[in-house]
Amino acid sequence: MKASYDVAVIGGGPAGLAAALAADGRGAKTLLIERGANLGGILKQCIHNGFGLVRFGESLTGPEYAHRFISQLRESGVETATLTFVSKIEKRPEGFELSLVNRDGVIKTECKSIVLACGCRERTSRQIGIHGRHSAGIFTAGTAQYYTNILGKMPTKRCVILGSGDIGLIMARRLKLEGAEVLGVYEAKPAASGLTRNVYQCLEDLDIPLYTRRTVTRVFGEGRVNAIEISEVDENMIPIHGTEERIRCDALILSVGLIPENELAESLGVPLDAHTRGPITDQNCMTMVDGVFCCGNALHVNDLVDYVSDSGEIAGRAAARWADDSEERFFAELRADGSLLYIVPRKLNINDLASPTIIYFRSRTDMEKTRLTVTLNGSEIFTKMYLRLRPPEMERLKLDLKSMNVKRGDIIGFSLSPVYSNERTRSEVRENSSDMEVLE
Ligand SMILES: Cc1cc2nc3c(=O)[nH]c(=O)nc-3n(C[C@H](O)[C@H](O)[C@H](O)COP(=O)(O)OP(=O)(O)OC[C@H]3O[C@@H](n4cnc5c(N)ncnc54)[C@H](O)[C@@H]3O)c2cc1C
Structure with a gap:
């Protein structure tokens, strides 16, 4: 008989480790699959420090950062299959069937939801x-x-x-x-x-x-x-x-350059974003194929591992929830104009709006003193000013979209524009808006 799981996480790097722990934390029977002999993904070879400054407030080496998650995994209920490659995923009425290749040959296993955490590859x-x-x-x-x-x-x-x-x-x-x-x-x-x-x-x-x-x-x-x-x-x-x-x-x-590893996503018919080259997802990291989630560098190339772990946690939690109880999704759309290189996520499932929604973006060019404007169907709902934006440095933004009464089919727009010296002063900005952030 085939083994069957609530959640299967593919990839044992920082994204997959965080996703598996989060799914297990929500009570899902979870399998973590890694093609390499050891967990940790690319972090195993990153022996320099600089990892974990945001999450742990410490500058760790890559292996030290990975170890914090691997040691938690050992205490958890997550089943781990290393030296195991996921070669095929097929949609079934109740979920998915995975073909796993390892030294025992080809093994089939089933799950209700999948987290793709396969990382990226170099050009x-x-x-x-x-x-x-x-x-x-x-x-x-x-x-x-x-x-x-x-x-x-x-x-x-x-x-x-x-x-x-x-x-x-x-x-x-x-x-x-x-x-x-x-x-x-x-x-x-x-x-x-x-x-x-x-x-x-x-x-x-x-x-x-x-x-x-x-x-x-x-x-x-x-x-x-x-x-x-x-x-x-x-x-x-x-x-x-x-x-x-x-x-x-x-x-x-x-x-x-790095390109998200997305062959498995493509084989499932998951639509990809032309800019990130990763899947288009909603705020819970679910792709446009129900039950298929994506996180970490497989979703978009991150410069900080801390954000990779964050997206793994979001995907793992949501995958466990989906395995337990799946609800139809209804979308509003997030759209960036030409001043942004890209924005993630691109969809907002209005049936499952938690607060806050986490949004990642990059500017298209180097910009000094810049205003980010967020609109809902053309009306401004939020602005934030930045002293400096650079395409290599990904920005993370928390937005309270739950209180904005967003509906199915609404368009949430994002644009960047220069701040001119005759614009409102800092104190005016502070006095006039509760949700507005100001130049530091
Ligand atoms: C050289 C380098 C330096 C970096 N320096 C920093 C830094 O100083 N600070 C910082 O915060 N971040 C840094 N980063 C970024 C950070 O390390 C990465 O963003 C992060 O490791 C990506 O995590 P991931 O889990 O998405 O992917 P990965 O770590 O790449 O893990 C993906 C895993 O999926 C497995 N996999 C793929 N396909 C399959 C399959 N079909 N079946 C089974 N397993 C599969 C792979 O074997 C791999 O283990 C650096 C990255 C690199 C490459």
Whole structure:
């Protein structure tokens, strides 16, 4: 007979750990499935500190952060299956059937609701169209990190890093501390893509140069990389002919973007958001397919693990509730204008409005002194001012939408605009509004 669960959580990283604990906490019979040998996800290889500042008020290493959840899991009723890969999910009248592949072969199991917490994957050189031989020596930053921190092997003696995302910045520092020559971090955009704190701590503190508006156009070397070609790019990121420069190195480390791992979601017909590349969800992290939830980096790429754990908890709790008692959902829509890169969630299930609703967003460009305006069917319901917004730094907002009398089909709009010096002063803002936040 097949085993059957209320909730199956796929992925044993921080999102999946939080989701499984939350589902178990609500009394759901829960299975946590992880393809790797150990729980912890990407945190296992992140031996630097900086994790948990929001949740625990402490700067933990990745393994220390994961351990706090893994030790709770051992005390909980969650069943865990490691070295087990979820290869297929099929919808059944009463829930879902999962095909699990492990050393015993293919096992089928059933559950009433599913939490997808599969994390994300790194873009490769093929996906960004680098020409030339694809010989040994081209690593994604996460792979270089795995070699250095888990296997204890140096992937390079002299390297160039393409892309200034957080993993690239962190690996620039790591490789330099381990004795490699890090010739520079090259970035096609006009500014770094990673968190400001990482630019200071990983590059400036270690004298590693950041070259903006440049990209790698060719890779040279038989068998192993021995040089790369760098070109300047124009405002459309197109390489400028005549600016080519050849640099001798034995490795090219890529930190050129992360994409949510969403094959399982797609196989279930879950609609994806074109901007985040993760599923469209409601405020409880339920996708547009009833009973399928998504959280963490599988939902959208997060820069802070604390928010990953938050979304895992929301998804786990709601998945347990759904397994117990499913109710039809009715949606209002959350829409961002062109000044925002994206907003999560995109739907609000008005049948299940708790207070507050947590919203994540990123600005499209660097913005100073900016006002976020939230409207309900075109009428302003909330504003907040920000001193600075940057696309790499995700913002988290708590909104009381329950008291706003939102109805099915309503549109909740989000836009960012500059604050002009002749606008109301701080004290006027404070006096005039209870739900309005002001510049610090
Ligand atoms: C290099 C690096 C540095 C970082 N630095 C910081 C930092 O300083 N501070 C901070 O707060 N955050 C940092 N982060 C961000 C944070 O670590 C991530 O956002 C977080 O780990 C994502 O958690 P997750 O659970 O969504 O995904 P993951 O940690 O990637 O976990 C996903 C898990 O799902 C499993 N899985 C996937 N598909 C399947 C399947 N089909 N079947 C079974 N299992 C599956 C995978 O094996 C994996 O274990 C960093 C991230 C990276 C990569």
